[in-house]
Amino acid sequence: MNKLDAERQKEIQQAEELLFAGPQALGFAKGLFQGHFVSDWVMPYPRIPAAQQTELDDTLSELRKFLDEHLDPAEIDRQADIPRSVIDGLGRVGVLGMTAPKDYGGRGFSQMANCKVLEEIGRRCASTSVFVNAHHSIGIRALLLFGTHEQKQRWLPKLSSGEQLGSFALTEKEAGSDAANVQMQARPSEDGSHFILNGEKRYITNAAIAHELTVMARTPVPGSDKTAITAFLVTPDMPGFEMLEARMPKMGIRGTATGRFALRDVKVPKENILGPPGKGLKVALTVLDFGRTTFGACCTGAAKTCLELAVQHANTRKQFNKTLGNFELVKKKIARIAADAYAMESMTTVTASFIDRGLEDYMLETAMLKVFTTERLWECINDVFQIHGGAAYMTDLPLERMMRDARINQIGEGANEVLTSFIALVGMRGPGMEFKEIYDTMMKPSRERMSKAWAAGKSRLGATIRVPDVPVQSEQLRGHARQLGHLIRRFNFAVNRALITYREPILDMQLVQERIANAAMDLFASTCVLSRLDGEIQFARRNGETASPNHSAAHLFLRQSFRRIRGFLAGLTDNDDKAVITAANGCLAR
Numbered sequence: 001m002n003k004l005d006a007e008r009q010k011e012i013q014q015a016e017e018l019l020f021a022g023p024q025a026l027g028f029a030k031g032l033f034q035g036h037f038v039s040d041w042v043m044p045y046p047r048i049p050a051a052q053q054t055e056l057d058d059t060l061s062e063l064r065k066f067l068d069e070h071l072d073p074a075e076i077d078r079q080a081d082i083p084r085s086v087i088d089g090l091g092r093v094g095v096l097g098m099t100a101p102k103d104y105g106g107r108g109f110s111q112m113a114n115c116k117v118l119e120e121i122g123r124r125c126a127s128t129s130v131f132v133n134a135h136h137s138i139g140i141r142a143l144l145l146f147g148t149h150e151q152k153q154r155w156l157p158k159l160s161s162g163e164q165l166g167s168f169a170l171t172e173k174e175a176g177s178d179a180a181n182v183q184m185q186a187r188p189s190e191d192g193s194h195f196i197l198n199g200e201k202r203y204i205t206n207a208a209i210a211h212e213l214t215v216m217a218r219t220p221v222p223g224s225d226k227t228a229i230t231a232f233l234v235t236p237d238m239p240g241f242e243m244l245e246a247r248m249p250k251m252g253i254r255g256t257a258t259g260r261f262a263l264r265d266v267k268v269p270k271e272n273i274l275g276p277p278g279k280g281l282k283v284a285l286t287v288l289d290f291g292r293t294t295f296g297a298c299c300t301g302a303a304k305t306c307l308e309l310a311v312q313h314a315n316t317r318k319q320f321n322k323t324l325g326n327f328e329l330v331k332k333k334i335a336r337i338a339a340d341a342y343a344m345e346s347m348t349t350v351t352a353s354f355i356d357r358g359l360e361d362y363m364l365e366t367a368m369l370k371v372f373t374t375e376r377l378w379e380c381i382n383d384v385f386q387i388h389g390g391a392a393y394m395t396d397l398p399l400e401r402m403m404r405d406a407r408i409n410q411i412g413e414g415a416n417e418v419l420t421s422f423i424a425l426v427g428m429r430g431p432g433m434e435f436k437e438i439y440d441t442m443m444k445p446s447r448e449r450m451s452k453a454w455a456a457g458k459s460r461l462g463a464t465i466r467v468p469d470v471p472v473q474s475e476q477l478r479g480h481a482r483q484l485g486h487l488i489r490r491f492n493f494a495v496n497r498a499l500i501t502y503r504e505p506i507l508d509m510q511l512v513q514e515r516i517a518n519a520a521m522d523l524f525a526s527t528c529v530l531s532r533l534d535g536e537i538q539f540a541r542r543n544g545e546t547a548s549p550n551h552s553a554a555h556l557f558l559r560q561s562f563r564r565i566r567g568f569l570a571g572l573t574d575n576d577d578k579a580v581i582t583a584a585n586g587c588l589a590r
């Protein structure tokens with residue numbers, strides 16, 4: 001085995017240990033890659049229970065009132081700071097401990113309800129929504145999920161009220177997209193009472209204003225010469241904590257404090273370890289599942305603002321003696337924003353419900369939600385910007401700020417390229433393992449292998465023949481449901497073909513992976529839209545109401561999404577991949 005192969009095997013083994021240790025439940029997205037429609041994950045469309053809905057409605061009206069009176073996004077952007085009075089106000093409304101248990105001073109809200117809160121903030125000010133995300137979705141998440149009772153009792157009450165703030169510190173110079181490459185060291189003290197941390201972190205939201213930071217550092221694995229990542233709770237008052245840059249000057253979400261800090265021989269008591277020692281990467285990935293879910297909510301809010309601004313301008317601005325809304329190329333943009341905003345909300349709600357239901361494994365769905373909503377939001381902003389023409393370019397309107405703010409979304413919490421590849425590879429692992437079973441048996445037949453290979457062959461063949469049932473209640477959605485079922489079958493066929501054609505080299509073929517991941521994301525998005533539309537039609541029917549105007553946008557989304565899926569699948573055999581690689585290599589070699 002040459003050095004590259006050995007490194008590849010090591011990477012595969014690490015990924016297997018990290019992502020696939022323990023029993024593997026067939027979630028919705030993994031099901032898609034197997035040609036299944038795991039309907040009980042996504043249907044019926046999740047609803048917030050009535051009692052919780054009342055509490056949420058009260059909270060939202062209190063929040064709206066506070067934000068109307070006290071939140072000035074343009075001023076936050078100009079001053080590159082979120083005033084403490086705004087943070088305190090958010091704390092009073094309960095936003096900063098929304099999902100923390102009531103016993104620890106939180107509001108005990110579900111993720112679905114929390115997403116509605118984040119959507120409301122994301123509608124108005126991206127700096128503020130990113131600040132809340134950094135504190136609540138990821139900053140205190142490891143404590144909420146993995147903290148002991150003592151740790152929670154000690155830290156959570158002040159963090160839930162907003163008296164203290166949290167931050168999540170993973171990124172370093174050499175550990176950006178390659179998060180596993182954390183270099184910060186944590187050496188155990190001789191008496192074992194504490195760890196000594198050394199290293200630097202950069203691009204950390206809230207670092208300079210946080211009282212508690214979840215810091216990822218590398219610890220020795222006892223009994224071996226290896227190291228593994230462990231999560232530590234660090235406070236800035238620990239001797240050796242040095243803030244190198246409290247507010248790195250930046251293009252967008254300027255109100256957030258993005259910092260760079262060093263730890264120099266910082267002694268962190270062993271009681272401050274969060275989660276199992278050596279399992280920090282798993283802790284980080286789990287935390288990011290939550291961050292990506294609320295990311296979806298914030299993007300949904302911003303997309304709704306795009307729609308409002310687009311409609312308002314198209315209905316008032318006149319050119320050629322007509323308001324802009326009369327022109328089809330403007331209508332096209334408005335319809336697309338409406339369709340995408342509907343889909344983003346539906347996907348966010350469904351994904352949040354997976355967390356609330358305690359389903360086992362939703363890392364693919366949270367990654368899909370993050371990539372899909374951030375890419376769609378960027379398009380929405382581009383569209384509303386275009387509708388506003390030159391006015392959008394001027395700083396008295398919020399559009400240039402929204403555009404600056406939205407650009408981080410495709411980079412932060414996992415660059416979209418990295419997540420796209422992750423979605424394809426993790427999704428394809430299930431069918432890939434089945435093919436491997438068949439292949440290994442053909443190469444080295446044995447009685448024991450034969451029965452496993454037979455089961456794998458049956459599963460692969462069955463998925464190729466069978467059109468999965470997509471169960472909807474509403475007669476008028478049966479056509480969409482049938483189309484979705486057929487597309488899932490075609491998707492599964494395409495995945496099988498890609499695996500058989502490319503075998504192991506597919507691990508490096510990101511252009512193929514991208515089409516597979518894009519098709520999977522649109523299948524998930526369409527499913528969420530169909531589920532919600534079905535729920536809303538049934539609800540309206542039960543209450544003798546007529547269809548909402550939103551529904552035409554939902555229908556449009558399904559048509560456009562199905563067309564995109566067909567395009568992605570067709571691109572697997574009809575593409576310019578070789579020419580793309582050759583042209584890029586030519587440039588890179590210069």
Ligand SMILES: Cc1cc2nc3c(=O)[nH]c(=O)nc-3n(C[C@H](O)[C@H](O)[C@H](O)COP(=O)(O)OP(=O)(O)OC[C@H]3O[C@@H](n4cnc5c(N)ncnc54)[C@H](O)[C@@H]3O)c2cc1C
Pocket residue numbers: 134168169170171175176177178202203204205206250253258408411412413414415416417418421
């Ligand atoms: C404003 C802001 C706030 C942030 N807040 C936090 C925070 O609170 N906590 C925290 O820990 N981190 C935070 N980050 C860091 C953020 O998560 C990283 O910037 C992100 O993970 C990307 O890492 P990087 O910047 O080092 O880019 P790199 O890893 O250098 O990647 C650069 C680009 O290369 C491409 N690329 C990289 N790898 C691959 C690949 N495998 N395949 C294809 N393309 C690839 C992608 O297009 C990517 O955008 C923040 C960053 C910013 C800018």
